[in-house]
Amino acid sequence: MKITDLKCAVMGGYPIVRITTDEGIEGIGQAECSKPYLKPHVLFYKKYILGEDPTDVERVMLKIRRLGSFKPWGAAVSAIEFALWDIAGKAAGVPVYKLLGGKVRDQVRVYNGGVRFKMEGLEPEHFADNIAKMMARPEGFSIIKQGIAFHSWMPHGVPDFFYGTPQEGPPHPNRGLLTERGLKHIIACVEAMKAVTGDKIGLALDCGPGFTVPDAIRLAKAMEPYNLMWLEDMLTGDYTPYVMADLYREVTRSTSTPIHTGEQIYLRQNFRELIEKKAVNVIGPDPADIGGIAELKWVAEYADMHGVLMAPHGTIDGVIGLAAHVHAAAAMPHNYIALEYPYTSDEWWYDIVEGLPTPIVKNSMIDVAAFNRPGLGVKFDVDKALKHLEPEDADFFD
Numbered sequence: 001m002k003i004t005d006l007k008c009a010v011m012g013g014y015p016i017v018r019i020t021t022d023e024g025i026e027g028i029g030q031a032e033c034s035k036p037y038l039k040p041h042v043l044f045y046k047k048y049i050l051g052e053d054p055t056d057v058e059r060v061m062l063k064i065r066r067l068g069s070f071k072p073w074g075a076a077v078s079a080i081e082f083a084l085w086d087i088a089g090k091a092a093g094v095p096v097y098k099l100l101g102g103k104v105r106d107q108v109r110v111y112n113g114g115v116r117f118k119m120e121g122l123e124p125e126h127f128a129d130n131i132a133k134m135m136a137r138p139e140g141f142s143i144i145k146q147g148i149a150f151h152s153w154m155p156h157g158v159p160d161f162f163y164g165t166p167q168e169g170p171p172h173p174n175r176g177l178l179t180e181r182g183l184k185h186i187i188a189c190v191e192a193m194k195a196v197t198g199d200k201i202g203l204a205l206d207c208g209p210g211f212t213v214p215d216a217i218r219l220a221k222a223m224e225p226y227n228l229m230w231l232e233d234m235l236t237g238d239y240t241p242y243v244m245a246d247l248y249r250e251v252t253r254s255t256s257t258p259i260h261t262g263e264q265i266y267l268r269q270n271f272r273e274l275i276e277k278k279a280v281n282v283i284g285p286d287p288a289d290i291g292g293i294a295e296l297k298w299v300a301e302y303a304d305m306h307g308v309l310m311a312p313h314g315t316i317d318g319v320i321g322l323a324a325h326v327h328a329a330a331a332m333p334h335n336y337i338a339l340e341y342p343y344t345s346d347e348w349w350y351d352i353v354e355g356l357p358t359p360i361v362k363n364s365m366i367d368v369a370a371f372n373r374p375g376l377g378v379k380f381d382v383d384k385a386l387k388h389l390e391p392e393d394a395d396f397f398d
């Protein structure tokens, strides 16, 4: 089998990848809806993969994997990798998880990091109201993550939150030392949320990036009575093109509160230090940024050997991304906690993609059997999808 074309269309903000072959089998992939600008980056790889056998996924990946980088520049490579597995599964007549070694679990747990309600303010009562709304969602999420501190509007909206000047612009630009008032405000908001949740759900917090090491230690120690699932991305994280494992290790060694990072990290090599030094307790690679499904599986196995847990990032990976997550999560070892449920607010996505269960999430779980078809197990209803293409992508499904 040979690859005959690589196409990319932007649908509802999501870059969608389609790879065709000389045997009529095709594969699809998807990147986050925050990255419509990736289209030319996806097409950049076309010349490297044309004529290759897509069922030799690793051999194709060796041609393009080194030409990517940390978030957002690993996403194009990752979306192409999804499409290759889709083809390889269809060619073999098995779901992708079978090609990853087979499933370890029949259901995969998801957590809520993306199904959101508008925050009415930044005071403790607003955090309490907001978490109550998320707990009432029909998905029955057993773990909910809330953004606080530098991963919220606190630097702008809480007076004298930190000893820096609030910055505007691209995601999470603020960084600096907290004031005592800032630290106390964060703690009060967590107390208010825990008063609502009790032990009914696991509470995780997305915190940054932006913390200094002393503040990260202070917050983590203050959180110890609350049995949080994890504190995410305090020092580095989303859109930080480096890891700083030694700093994370200092924080992790100082507290019993689990410390989490890794959503922006590209490739297994860049997880090595975090894992080998046990610099965090939980890592959150995103299959749509790390380099794909197999890269995520590899890192999960290596993490398991070092006592590091897995909670993959996925907020805006879309419904094809959801399928990729489910196959990878089904095949992960027992260090798997839950994946971050990719929720898409454009309801039409659920009409134009076939193969998704209804409802998708029940009691915080997704049935792997729902994706028990060759490949990723989801495909476009082309007639319905056509009307969501931009005019310049009119030939995407040809």
Ligand SMILES: [Mg+2]
Residues within 6 Å of the ligand: 206, 232, 233, 237, 238, 263, 313
């Ligand atoms: Mg995060």
